[in-house]
Amino acid sequence: MVKRSVEKEIKNGDYGRYPKMKKRGSDKPVEEIVRELKKPVFRYGDYRERSLRIHGLVCAKCGREFDDSNRHLLTVHHKDGNHLNNPPDGSNWENLCIYCHDDEHSRDLLGAYFRNEEKDKPK
Ligand SMILES: [Zn+2]
Ligand SMILES: [Zn+2]
Secondary structure, rough: HHHHHHHHHHHHHHHHHHHHHHHHHHHHHHHHHHHHHHHHOOOOHHHHHHHHHOOEEEOOOOOOOOOOOOHHHHHEEEOOOOOOOOOOOOOOEEEEEEEHHHHHHHHHHHHHHHHHHHHHHHO
16 A cells, blocks of 8 residues: 555656656747747848839828939838738838828827827826
């Protein structure tokens, strides 16, 4: 009786150790996968050129047209706000001049600011 229970204890102890070691070993590949997912498919210069080619040298908001001499004033805006979402067909890109792009983002910030204000207000 006593012998049996000691054997059981040893077995249980081993059981507790093995899964832990297995888990530690499997952590590394997951980290690598996450790093792969975070890597942008296009670097900024790459998708900017592509977006300009797809949508043309014109601001999608104010309609201002640009040419090779001032194309640096055009920026690529991500419609869903996710800079890592770069479908090659350009469906998440919008060419905006730096003024409209600024406007687009400052309005986001202002909107969030006002929403927070409202939340903090005592009712
Ligand atoms: Zn514009
Ligand atoms: Zn943007």
